[in-house]
Amino acid sequence: MNDPTFTDTPISRCAYYRRTCGLPAGIHPEAGRIVVKAGFVGAITMPARLGLRVRDDMLFRGCPLGPVVAHIRSRRWTFLCRPDIPEDNSLFTELFRLDVAVVPFGGEIALPSPADSQIPSRTWIVPPRDTFRPSGAVVIDYLRACARKPIR
Incomplete structure (x- = not known):
């Protein structure tokens, strides 16, 4: 198909x-990178x-997943969610200790782009298929539960 x-x-x-x-995405013209x-x-x-x-805990417990982006070089994942996480310094301190960050209002969220095809830097773990995104508070609850469990 040419x-x-x-x-x-x-x-x-x-x-x-x-x-x-339903992602209000835009393109950085100089790099072809897609951001929200x-x-x-x-x-x-x-x-x-x-x-x-x-991700595995959410799936195991039947919680629907929203889009998840893998940042290949930094070995980080970004869960897209509804922006319902309260502004709470104690929560942000708790997350900081786990090396977790909530992207602040106005921050850029990089999404996989065909411009990444030569040297992929981002890929979808769970690709978006529709407008669904889970509550950010729910993702935080699963994150806390997983952080408390010992790694096997």
Whole structure:
């Protein structure tokens, strides 16, 4: 299929993220990187090992997953969620100790882009298929539960 109308480009991928997934994505023109500003969308970033445990625990307990992005070089995962995490310094301190961060309002959330195809830097662990994103507070609850359990 060499028809260029079916080629995956940053513009076509960004349009998919916007129309189908309800993600207000934009493109950095110099790099072709696709980003979403935190605000309408929330995001929680954590080490991949912890992210794997959180994802598996959510699946095991029947909690629906939203999109999850892997940042390959930094070995971190970002869970996209609803931005309902309260501004609470004690919560942010607790998360900091776990090497977890809530992307602040206005912060950029980088999404996988076809521009990454030469040297992939981001990939979907759980790709977005629609507008669903779990509550950020629920993801935090699963994260806390997983952090308390010893690694086997």
